[in-house]
Amino acid sequence: MANNVDLSVDFCGIKFKNPFLLSSSPVSNSAEMVARSFDAGWGGVVFKTLNSDRLPIIHPSPRMHCVHYGSKKEMAVQNVEMISDRPLKHNLMEFLYLKKNYPDHPIIASIMGFFTDEWVYLAKAAEDNGADLLELNFSCPHMCIEGAGHKVGQAFQLLEGFTAAVKETVSIPVMAKMTPNITDMNEPAMYAKKGGADAISAINTVRGISSVGLDDFVPTPNVFGKGAISGTSGPAVRPIGLNFIASMAENDELNLPLSGIGGIETWIDTLEYILLGASTIQVTTGIMHYGYRIVEDMIEGLSDFMAERGVGRISDLIGKALPNLHETEAFDLERQGITQYDLDKCIGCGQCYIVCRDAAGQAIEWDAERRRPNLIEDKCLSCMLCKFVCPVPDLISYKEMPRDWKRQETAVMDKRLEKDVKLEPFTKEGPDECVI
Amino acid sequence: MSNLDKFRAMAAGLDLSQAIAEADRCLLCHDAPCSEGCPADTKPAEFIRKLRFKNITGAIRTIKENNIMGGACGVLCPTARLCEQKCSAMFKSQNRPEGADRPIQIGKIQRFLIEHSWERGIRIFEKPELRSEKIAVVGSGPGGLSCAAELAKDGYHVTVFEARPEPGGVLRYGVVSYRFDMNFLKHEIADVEALGVKFQCNAPITGNNGAEKLLEDGFDAVFLAPGLWDAATIKPKGKDIEGLFSSVDYLSALRDGRFDEMEKKIKGKTVAVIGGGSVAMDCIESAVKLDAKDVYLIYRRSYSQMPAEPDERIEAQEAGIHFLLLNQPVDYVTGKKDRLKGLKLVRTRLGEPDESGRRRPVEISGSEWIMDVDVVIEAIGNKAPDESPGWYPNVKVDEKKRIKADPETGKTSVAGIFAGGDIVRGPALVVQAVQDGKAAARAIKEYLNK
Numbered sequence: 001m002a003n004n005v006d007l008s009v010d011f012c013g014i015k016f017k018n019p020f021l022l023s024s025s026p027v028s029n030s031a032e033m034v035a036r037s038f039d040a041g042w043g044g045v046v047f048k049t050l051n052s053d054r055l056p057i058i059h060p061s062p063r064m065h066c067v068h069y070g071s072k073k074e075m076a077v078q079n080v081e082m083i084s085d086r087p088l089k090h091n092l093m094e095f096l097y098l099k100k101n102y103p104d105h106p107i108i109a110s111i112m113g114f115f116t117d118e119w120v121y122l123a124k125a126a127e128d129n130g131a132d133l134l135e136l137n138f139s140c141p142h143m144c145i146e147g148a149g150h151k152v153g154q155a156f157q158l159l160e161g162f163t164a165a166v167k168e169t170v171s172i173p174v175m176a177k178m179t180p181n182i183t184d185m186n187e188p189a190m191y192a193k194k195g196g197a198d199a200i201s202a203i204n205t206v207r208g209i210s211s212v213g214l215d216d217f218v219p220t221p222n223v224f225g226k227g228a229i230s231g232t233s234g235p236a237v238r239p240i241g242l243n244f245i246a247s248m249a250e251n252d253e254l255n256l257p258l259s260g261i262g263g264i265e266t267w268i269d270t271l272e273y274i275l276l277g278a279s280t281i282q283v284t285t286g287i288m289h290y291g292y293r294i295v296e297d298m299i300e301g302l303s304d305f306m307a308e309r310g311v312g313r314i315s316d317l318i319g320k321a322l323p324n325l326h327e328t329e330a331f332d333l334e335r336q337g338i339t340q341y342d343l344d345k346c347i348g349c350g351q352c353y354i355v356c357r358d359a360a361g362q363a364i365e366w367d368a369e370r371r372r373p374n375l376i377e378d379k380c381l382s383c384m385l386c387k388f389v390c391p392v393p394d395l396i397s398y399k400e401m402p403r404d405w406k407r408q409e410t411a412v413m414d415k416r417l418e419k420d421v422k423l424e425p426f427t428k429e430g431p432d433e434c435v436i
Numbered sequence: 437m438s439n440l441d442k443f444r445a446m447a448a449g450l451d452l453s454q455a456i457a458e459a460d461r462c463l464l465c466h467d468a469p470c471s472e473g474c475p476a477d478t479k480p481a482e483f484i485r486k487l488r489f490k491n492i493t494g495a496i497r498t499i500k501e502n503n504i505m506g507g508a509c510g511v512l513c514p515t516a517r518l519c520e521q522k523c524s525a526m527f528k529s530q531n532r533p534e535g536a537d538r539p540i541q542i543g544k545i546q547r548f549l550i551e552h553s554w555e556r557g558i559r560i561f562e563k564p565e566l567r568s569e570k571i572a573v574v575g576s577g578p579g580g581l582s583c584a585a586e587l588a589k590d591g592y593h594v595t596v597f598e599a600r601p602e603p604g605g606v607l608r609y610g611v612v613s614y615r616f617d618m619n620f621l622k623h624e625i626a627d628v629e630a631l632g633v634k635f636q637c638n639a640p641i642t643g644n645n646g647a648e649k650l651l652e653d654g655f656d657a658v659f660l661a662p663g664l665w666d667a668a669t670i671k672p673k674g675k676d677i678e679g680l681f682s683s684v685d686y687l688s689a690l691r692d693g694r695f696d697e698m699e700k701k702i703k704g705k706t707v708a709v710i711g712g713g714s715v716a717m718d719c720i721e722s723a724v725k726l727d728a729k730d731v732y733l734i735y736r737r738s739y740s741q742m743p744a745e746p747d748e749r750i751e752a753q754e755a756g757i758h759f760l761l762l763n764q765p766v767d768y769v770t771g772k773k774d775r776l777k778g779l780k781l782v783r784t785r786l787g788e789p790d791e792s793g794r795r796r797p798v799e800i801s802g803s804e805w806i807m808d809v810d811v812v813i814e815a816i817g818n819k820a821p822d823e824s825p826g827w828y829p830n831v832k833v834d835e836k837k838r839i840k841a842d843p844e845t846g847k848t849s850v851a852g853i854f855a856g857g858d859i860v861r862g863p864a865l866v867v868q869a870v871q872d873g874k875a876a877a878r879a880i881k882e883y884l885n886k
Contacts, residue, residue: 071460266489290464301489
């Protein structure tokens, strides 16, 4: 690496050499694996969720499925993975090994219990064996018992109570991991804060169904003839993760450090989470697809970006996109624009014509002879769908129009039908908010 | 389009989205056979992975740190038998030994990344701390440039001595512009200059003991990479023939300001090129582009024994060249004022394999014939000048007057003098010369730090 930017971050008073962490999952199942990930460059780990040995953990088989998109593999991964199936003692021995051999790499212990005593027991065990921080798993997406996994993440009093109990027990910082299977994450996050949480991590997997077998009608993964709604992860869920992180980062009342999770594979994905308010990020599915090595490109890519922009520290980037994030009502609707076409670059595939005709403003005529689109400017909706499908970069771009420019109204098919319309104008006054 | 325009620039390469799409096809193999296939250790698996994960500056860094001539190699390497040869994306398996897809176009990705670095103005190397040692590099071809860059990166003072008016060696005077253009070369050399390497052109290191004297003139080490610039010929000694060119002379003329002159000599004429290698292919194809009436390739063995790359051979056929195989040139027929009139050939058949493993051409007695030609270009190999051993009298050379150097380090029989590229290997690839330069630079650093 040619540059010397500082990627280290302070998270809840703990120093990480970079913001890239393994999330609690199969990728952080053992010290052997985690040690290799540290060697590859990862800054820390959220170790796979500990269990108290009270109930046996047996994994369904097979335990995963995925969604491909065309030739792109693993756009999403579906899992019915459980928490760690290893004895608690073994996991704690792994902590001791990692603390001894990688003292500069913080260990975050993920724990999940069913009742207060169990939460407290696991928290204390983790702290006593070297955990630097706790992550309370309030979000495992395929728990069936009320009050466990994502079902506690949706039961706010329980969430607050468990957090408070853990906080009373340990002196290390405590982070609450949130489920995205909810409308507004700020609500449970505030309960976690009331319980004493020092940070929030989000998102856990999104409840979903990856596919249904067409021979047997069994949703996947097909566990001997049975499927289940379970956790979806991977690049497909990244917009969902960014939404929850940004909305919590904007919440001044919450004001807690955030650990961003969901669909991260590259330094750009990481940077987007950071710009929207995360100060560490966690990865599983990217590693499931490509291995620990992706962190090399996260480190180098982010370092180069920072060097190029003259940014010295990660903390100078955290939340820097938030001032530009608004409600849609803040948009200046006076300013309008259209697409413009650099037809010298056109290869004549006509995809722009199809999407404009069938999903937009019918603003393109097709010159069949020349195999070229012909834009009717005042019909263009500036949706940019044509640009998205265009295979040639920079052929289609956005152009702002003068303020007095007007877009054509969508034409009515048969004006003679006006006389047949049954309609009275709406004349009632009302408030600018929704009331019943 | 004028003929000059045809020669001015090479065809455009991939753009960013195409390069990313190609990198997306990469299977990111665990053991990366592509990287093992690169003679200069350019690490294609690493730069493709970096591109795949949007770490584009990093991808460029990988290439440039490992191969300062990465652009030239991306364009000129016969990738099909190097990095791309064992690419897993071909989906070859025991079930499907013929494969089911194309290899990743590694050369094209490499070329794109280098062009992209120029466009984006990405600088990879920091200014190193300068050291006191001075190193002389003789020859500014790929081997010399590679060695010079490697040393300059570590702060050594490097002066490159080039016999010709401009730097680049074979990259400037030995390839045609539609394959590798001047703009590209300019950028590649600028990258080396930016490291602090000094160039002295029109500065041949010849004459009695010329090369060894550099060590007395204040240089702490010398890297000899002058290339092979004398042409092998079947012409009798001392005889001048109007219309007969060596490939060296012909290809140089197209690049060194004599284009119009050479175009006149080729246009409308019947041209025969002797040889079966990549250089011969460049000669015949360029003769077609210069509007020769007919272009013949004369080769003494058959099609499959040609050393030229398969794609070059097919391109040449598509260009309309007449392949005249199993014919051995033996002499030239001249008319008034030594003007070339014909090429005397004898037919051959293939006999037993020779030391190269290819079947040896055996002349068929009584089958001599004379082919009417206006121009002949001999592309039958380059050699060291007869007098060259005198430039470095203590450096051991072999019977072909090539320098004997250790393949791992470039060390010659004289302490402080290293050598690499064609002057050691004989005619070889650009990427092999790059590797020699790298290896010698390593050995020179070791030598100087003893």
